[in-house]
Amino acid sequence: MNSAALIIAEVVPLVTPETTFDVPANVVFAVQAVVMIFAAIRVVTTKNIVHAALWLVVVLGGVGLNYILLQAEFVAVTQFLVYLGAVIVLFLFGVMLTRAPLGVSDDLDNNQKKIGIGVGVALLAVLSYALIESFGRSELTFAAYEGVAGPNTNGRTQAVSDAIFGQYLIPFEMLSLLLLAALIGAIVLARRD
Amino acid sequence: MLLNQFLLLSAILFTIGVYGVIVRKNGVLVLMSIELVLNAVNINLIVFSTYWGIAGQVFALFTIAIAAAEVGVGLAIVLLIYRNQRSVDIDELDEMKG
Amino acid sequence: MTQAVLHPILGLELAYWQETTIRVLLGLVALLLLTGGAVYLYLFKFVSFMQSRLGPMEAGPYGSMQLLAEVGKWLQKEDIFTEDSDKFIFGIAPAVVLASTFLMFVVIPAGPNAVVADLGTGIYFVLAMSSLSVIGILMAGWASANKYALMGALRAGGQLIAYELPLILAVVGVVISAGSLNLQDIVAAQSDGAIFGWTGIGNPYILTQIVGFTIFLIAVQAELTQTPFDMPIAESELVAGYQVEYTGIRFLVYFIAEFATAVAFAAVASTLFLGGWQLPGAWGISDGAMNAIGPIMISTKAVLLVGVVFWVRFSLPRFREDQLQKLAWKVLIPLALANIVVTGVMKVVF
């Protein structure tokens, strides 16, 4: 009970800070956060597999919105392109190719619900405790972006590309190798012969 | 905006994803839950990139690419399981049982 | 657009949200108007002449009101849900497709200020948004509880994903040339360019990126699931594919989405390859005036390109499914990659 009280004591002022308050951004955040959490819960609880994939669309779209709020437009658009445009489609393909029934399936969960909830709550407790303990009410400053954002937000995109093709060129090349390996692996696994 | 509002959101998503990984029987659903976890991590990367520099965004991009590869291979595996077992319940994959 | 145009004309001082709302509404109206115009011009008239027959002539002078009559007809029809369908998803699927189209249109500039949102990631954003429509199609196919619909949706998914690659890769050449993802920058790069020192019409990328342009148009044709790439809705094989169970207003939404997407892609193509809202040679015109001329310019270019798309649509027979995939993976993608390499080398050399 102590820790719960502690968390509440820490969280409540979070919601009502007395510092400057960027109203539109916070409203957007609040709305999409609530929607995202609801959708995420639906992803792991719904009894309809296709619905789960579609709820996942909502979550991933919300994550993209988060990126926009955090001024990471390029990552946000990548999120839309890769996750919504490709990964979700892959999921839907996977669902449809494995003959997901139209409508509700009853046995989508195993018998570990209680363990799952327990573990989840424990993890969340630890995580939030650690986060609140370390960051408390630190404001987002965007310190790292100051000076790189030009008109039309071109600057940040350019900064990202400079970082990828300069500092992180080798990881990038490794990544392309990984994608190639994944491509071959997926074909080998899925082909019928 | 506060740092923590994003971080806590990410923590919640992470937890929900973990719950899904533990509880869901259907292979595709487990993969979806893993996506939740990965996205939660990505939010963290982006949040901290506002503090520490553009590297966070770069790594978020890398994570997205790797996640796409992971889904591709993961779904291939699920399809293979489906073909061999006529079902994608990973509960039934207990040949490793002691 | 709004501040620059409305302020001098109407003397209005607008708040940010008011301006944004007006921009969004104007964007919507512009897209719908263009779509309607394109449908009338090409679907009703152009094709009729290609096929040696008269188009609709009854409603209004030369059948000009036919479009409204059609809309009215569709609106009257009963909105049917099949018994087993997943009602909610079945219902919102057309909206997802249409939303994807509208979101594409958001960043296309029609003048120095006449743009709904001027994003640094411009063209990337357009491509990302265009890829969202697949979700809507898969939703529709699955929720219809109809085998034809599901097969059509799966075909559409495979096709759209396959052709998204050449689409993106074709654009990369332009992005390399212009050195920016921002569409305004790309327009500026074209109007500031020169052909061997001659600045008369700038340097529209259709000249240097003709390969990219061709690939882009072919890929657009496939993205629109139009003949010769219309396997997902091939009426002789799959009845009408993922649209088979749709009637009334929902079918109308698909119809609008299809043609609006054509217009949107055409607008993107004219921005990328034809110089966008710039009037060739009119470099001295002030921004304010350009905000008025620009929309006309880009509309003209876009409608012309839509004409090309429709021309192809009504001229060629349908491919086979495997030919379609072969074309994408074995021809267009390697060609687009080669184009990128050549463009990159040229960019470094010159």
Add this chain to the structure above:
Amino acid sequence: MWFFTHVWIIPALMALSFLLILFFGKKMPKKGAEIGIVFVGAAFVLALLTGGNWIAWSNDNPEGHGPAAEGAALANVDPSCSSVAAEAAAVGEGVEHVEGKTAASEPAAEEKGGHEEVATRPVVSCVNWFENGDQTISIGTLVDGQSVLLLIVVTLISLLVHVFSTDYVHGDRRYTHYFAFLSLFTASMLFFVLSENTLQMIVGWELVGVCSFALIGHWWEEKPNSDAALKAFLTNRVGDIGLLVGVIVLYFAAGKSFSILDLNILANEGGISHNLLLIGSLCLITAVMSKSGQFILHTWLPDAMAGPTPVSALIHAATMVVAGVYMVARLYPVFFEGLSISGSSVNALSMIGAITALFGAMLAFVQKDIKKVLAYSTVSQLGFMVTALGVGAWTAALFHLFTHAFFKACLFLGAGSLSHACHHSFNMVDDMGGLRKIMPKTFWTYLVATAALAGVFPLSGFWSKDEILAGTGSFPGTEGANGEYHVMLIMLLLAAFCTAAYMTRTIWYAFYGEYRGHGTPHESGPRITTPLIILASLGAIAGIVNLPAAFDFLPEGTQTRFEHYVEPVGLYFPAITHAGFNPVLALVSVAVGLAGIGLAYLYFFKNAFAGLHGLAERNKVAAFFKNILVNKYYFDWLYTTVIVGFVKGPLARAANWFSANVIDGLVNLVGKTAVGSGNWVYKNVDQKVVDGAVNGAGSSASGVGAMLRLTQTGRIQQYAALFFAAVAILAGVFVVVIG
């Protein structure tokens, strides 16, 4: 100067040739061979021009002494490649980079008035290859005597091998592919030779390895060939680990720099601790052992003879296998300081080299296959070079590399010519004999090359081998050597003796006696014999480029030219000394060689020592030793049967047994115990004690059993649940309790 800054054209030409052959070779009238020959010819001409320019350049910029001169010696280093060198060059007083760069056309002394002794030897140019993090990796060329030497050797041998191959592999199924790989190999070797930094070296090193793999397995349809290719590749990988680790160690040792100049200068100046250099050089020695076929990793080299003979001549005798030697020479300060070569009498490098030289030579005795003899001979000669490097006789090692390339390539091509005549058999004992009259050109060139290899005065082998022997500094009366390596001298002399003897043996089997094969052999065509003649002539006369300084009765400028032009000048080369010429030693070495030839001559030709013939059949001791040799000291057996077999068989089985019996048993035992105790509780307690307590105890006991079984459910998600629970608990402990 143009040639030095644009030397990259030479490897680029060969790479272009590779691509052209690959894409258009099959459509060409000569199936791509002409492309290869034209390009390698052009590369050879360019290399020769570069060499000529280098000689002129060295003459214009004589060796200097003192810090100013040594700093100035690096004035032609692109400062972006090597920070240390740039600093050093800046210290060299009065010398500016710009002037240094233009110094090619005008004598440097004039411009820098008063500094007549200024030397400007190595020319390093580079471009930015890629960046990672803060690290910029450059790619470029390092031109000095050493790399120019290899440029010429590689392109020359490659050209001759190309010409030879047009006849030798004529009509082969993968003719075009063969020439493509020859081009690629040449390109990679040149790339390696010109490397400006160690990373680039690794790339070249691996590329030549790949080409070697492809060419050894050229006729991969036959299992032994593809096995040999795999063996070569895998054995080389073992050494590559050493190279990789060594380069990484040195990278950090040199303050995060891959630049060879940086490394060498720092190693020279003591900027890197001795221990680091020792570790680095030991790792690199592993690489040398694999690539240059040094003892115990030499086993791949004889097997590599499965490839076409011209490939063996080019790759496995003259060029690629000396990559290890070249690498040691290139990074010489690292070895010089790390192994404390100066003033000591034994070190790892010289030890390995000497053992290889002797044991390789002994192995060559029992081979029936003429190419295998030559392969072991190569192993042995590489041992000579490595020993020379190990004892500080840098110049002698490079000189031997130079002469060996000619006569060994000649021998290999000669063997190819023989087998070409004898229906593609290399078995000299069973399928050859008496070819002296039939193939006079092959015979005479082979004889000359053999004599050169045996060290007969005044052929090239004599001069280079003598320099190595003198370089050991152990023979009485030798002056100026870097240390006194007594053991090495004895082993090398023995090896020289064996060399002379086994080469005589091959002459006997191949050219004398009766023809033992079938069909009628014939002399090979001009495309085969011309390269033989060229190589034999070079093998005969190449020694004159480095006549000892003691020959002062000759006009000035004829002695130690090789040393003068090839040995680097500047801060990046250690202060080695040169052993003087020792007439007695020369006599001894010639005598040893002649003794070897003589004894073998008597034994084979005159059938002397009749008692020894067939000794192995009669005498068990002799048979024992012969068996050891025939089985190549049982190294292959050791590798395949003992090591692999052990890992594959018993170890795996043991692990399996352990897992099946011990671990599973343990788990089962726990489970059984728990169930048993549950049963016991049920039977005893439940029967005897009443109700609630009983049931509680029973269910808890079976609960324990169930709990324990849970750990072996095979259900991934339970493991996941446990994992995340553990994470939560641990994180909780760390964050809440400790933090």
